[in-house]
Amino acid sequence: MAVLQAAQRFPVSTIVFMVALYAVVYMLFFRPQQNQQRKRREMLGKLKKGDRIVTIGGLHAVILDVDGEVLSLELAPNLRVKADRGAVSYLRNKKREEQPTQLSTTPPATATTRPPG
Structure with a gap:
């Protein structure tokens, strides 16, 4: 009888909900942070002579x-x-490839406007 009362106070659906909530929190918060840390470690490991960088101080x-x-x-x-x-x-x-803008030798076409009315 006591086991039945305990089961009624703490249903299995509560456990399933808590596990699902934990999984959602993990996927939303911890997983992206781990991916960012992995990418940063890879970037720092691949640094080589000639690389242009920005320090944490700017x-x-x-x-x-x-x-x-x-x-x-x-x-x-x-x-x-x-x-x-x-x-x-x-x-x-x-590296930004700066392309010089070519100036046109012909004057721009002027728009003809009609008088209001």
Whole structure:
């Protein structure tokens, strides 16, 4: 009789609901964070000489040398610093191809407007 009363106070549906809620919280919060951490570790592991980076302090630099966890960075011509690999925020290797805009030799067509009325 006592087992039956305990089962009535704590139904199986409550356990199923709690497990489902935990699964949803895990998928919404913890899984994306783990994916971001994995991508960051991969990015930090692939750093090489010549990469353009931005540090967590917002400094833009070019990697001159990679020595384990220490990077030699060039912030400006003849301005070199050493930084920890973990100080890299993101890569800026995508070079923008600046295409010069060609000026037209013909004047633009003027729109003819009709007088209101």
